[in-house]
Amino acid sequence: MSAPFQPGAGSPTAGLPRWVRWSVYVRSLVLQASWNHQRMQNLGLLFCLLPWLRRRTRDAERDRLFCRRYFEFFNTNPYLAGYVMGGLLRLEQERDGAGGLPRGQAQTFRDSLARALASLGDQLFWLGLRPAVALLGCVLALAAGGAGIVALGSLALLVIVGQLVWRWQAIGRGYAAGYDIVNLLGDARWHRAIGGAKRATLVLAGVLAGWFLKAGWDHAPRTGVTTWISLLVLGGIMVLPTLLRRRWAGEFIILAAAVLGVVLTFALGTKGS
Amino acid sequence: MMLPELAFAPGNAEWGLVGWLALLAGCLALDETSGAQTWLSQPLPAALLAGLVCGSPMAGLAVGLPLQLALTMNLPVGQTVTGDASGAAVAGVGGAVLSGRLPAVLGAGSGDPALTGWLLLGAALISLCGHPLIQAERRLHLVWMLQGRRTLRDGRLGRLERIHLRCVLATVLRGAVFGAAGTLAVAGLWVPVYDAMPAGLSPALSWLPWLAGALGLGAVFERYGLSPHWRWVTVGVAAGWLLGVAA
Numbered sequence: 001m002s003a004p005f006q007p008g009a010g011s012p013t014a015g016l017p018r019w020v021r022w023s024v025y026v027r028s029l030v031l032q033a034s035w036n037h038q039r040m041q042n043l044g045l046l047f048c049l050l051p052w053l054r055r056r057t058r059d060a061e062r063d064r065l066f067c068r069r070y071f072e073f074f075n076t077n078p079y080l081a082g083y084v085m086g087g088l089l090r091l092e093q094e095r096d097g098a099g100g101l102p103r104g105q106a107q108t109f110r111d112s113l114a115r116a117l118a119s120l121g122d123q124l125f126w127l128g129l130r131p132a133v134a135l136l137g138c139v140l141a142l143a144a145g146g147a148g149i150v151a152l153g154s155l156a157l158l159v160i161v162g163q164l165v166w167r168w169q170a171i172g173r174g175y176a177a178g179y180d181i182v183n184l185l186g187d188a189r190w191h192r193a194i195g196g197a198k199r200a201t202l203v204l205a206g207v208l209a210g211w212f213l214k215a216g217w218d219h220a221p222r223t224g225v226t227t228w229i230s231l232l233v234l235g236g237i238m239v240l241p242t243l244l245r246r247r248w249a250g251e252f253i254i255l256a257a258a259v260l261g262v263v264l265t266f267a268l269g270t271k272g273s
Numbered sequence: 274m275m276l277p278e279l280a281f282a283p284g285n286a287e288w289g290l291v292g293w294l295a296l297l298a299g300c301l302a303l304d305e306t307s308g309a310q311t312w313l314s315q316p317l318p319a320a321l322l323a324g325l326v327c328g329s330p331m332a333g334l335a336v337g338l339p340l341q342l343a344l345t346m347n348l349p350v351g352q353t354v355t356g357d358a359s360g361a362a363v364a365g366v367g368g369a370v371l372s373g374r375l376p377a378v379l380g381a382g383s384g385d386p387a388l389t390g391w392l393l394l395g396a397a398l399i400s401l402c403g404h405p406l407i408q409a410e411r412r413l414h415l416v417w418m419l420q421g422r423r424t425l426r427d428g429r430l431g432r433l434e435r436i437h438l439r440c441v442l443a444t445v446l447r448g449a450v451f452g453a454a455g456t457l458a459v460a461g462l463w464v465p466v467y468d469a470m471p472a473g474l475s476p477a478l479s480w481l482p483w484l485a486g487a488l489g490l491g492a493v494f495e496r497y498g499l500s501p502h503w504r505w506v507t508v509g510v511a512a513g514w515l516l517g518v519a520a
Contacts (some may be wrong), residue, residue: 001310006437013426029309030307030340030401030441032306032308032310032376033303033307033437033441033444034409034412034414034418035411036411036415036418037411037412037415038418039418041464043418043421043433043436043440044437046433047433050430050433051435053430054430057469060427060428061428062428063428063430064424064425064426064427064428065434067425067428067430068423068425071421071422071425074443114356125444126348127348127496130312130315131345131346131493132346133312133315134341135314135345135493137312137315137317137341138317138341138342139516141337141518142333142337142338142379142520143516149321149330155375156311156312156318158313158314158481159312160499163309163311164309198402198497199505201497202493202494202497202505202506203506203508204509205506205509205510205514206387206506206507206508206510206512206513206517207510207512207513208342208486208490208509208514209487209510209513210511210512210515210517211513211514211516211517212483212490212513213315213510213513213514214513214514214516214517214518215517217378217481218517219380222330225473234483234487237484237487237488237491238487238491238494239491239499240488241494241495242491242494242499242500243462244494247492247495247496248494249342249347249355249356250343250345250347250355250397250489250492251343251344251347251355251397251398251401252359252397253343253395253488254340254343254394254396254397255394256486257343257485257488258390258481258483258486259388260480260484261390261476261477261478261480261484262477264301264477265365265473265474265476
């Protein structure tokens, strides 16, 4: 359990000066800029934590040891990295003036938390929200017609502001929790959100599939293909990856579609649109 | 087939536009791999932004929509960055506008649907070309990061900050150069090749955005499992069909 840093302070983040939090936050937006294959986000994490260190009186030996603690391998989901940073700043703050945080303690906290957050973040953001938002954008672009650009702009604004606010709060929550961040990780809402995002992705993919099939139905007579063949082709292609149990990168999907297009054109003798 | 004549000779205005597109591609590259990783570097918003910069948002929508559908499941989980999709989206839209062509939006009446397919194919190839560049940049990051070990001996913090900022700059520069080169390649080479293509390939290219989009949606179903979630998908398909009727 982390001892409260400033007993009686009004806010749990009172020990973290606003300017330091702001600097850490701004820097955390480019956490991955120096991503490398050996230590991944190590330099990024150190870059984010330096504003806190710079507010201390200069001590080359202490600075050197601080950098050694965080120059090691580090990798987590960038949207949740604020929890790690906030937590580490809390631990550093508590041991400030007492020789600094022991290297092993920093390593254990950082690595275990980073691993758990990487898994959660990948599930929630990369596999859940990111495809859901991408598909929602496609639905809006198709449904809104001429107002599609305004709709997409509004969606972009919502997503960007939402995640910037999330990241700001993550630093504060990580700092306030300290070692108690484990309780936060066990919150059932994470898993409910992951499930909800994945269901939303599937519904939106279904909406687009339905729109595709309807458009294929309407479009078919112009290409010289019967409507049923058009539906069968589009529907068949949508279940093809499931049947083949293969995952291709999007670029290879386009190349495969080009080959399919040529084959279909010559097989069905279509006239084009 | 005769080699097409390279008819694209950019004037001052076009060079200015290429410059703006390069700047946009640089910022999007930062957003895609290094920076805030907002939604803007996804193919649809990236293409739309490129369209707005070029004064032709519909061209952005035409290229961005099928590209987004095909690339939806390109996720940065693990180390699987496949290509530079945002740079490719900018190049596809910028190249089309610079060559004075209007691709058709999926299911919409105006524009050239075969050109949409051709630009989509070009964007996929350009994106794949971006992959080795991203990897090379990351190898460079490693070299620079290792230079930071000197700070572990002397405690000079400024060195680490400069190295990190140098990495930020390298990403912007890589994205900008890639975006500008891609745009010029599409306008100067890819679109002229399209003009010289046999007419028989036109229907296949018109099919391409539809097939790529359908395969992209298929990839989403495969990832999340079609059979365990068929109810959710069915609800969506019914809603989508009705949306098509209403449109």
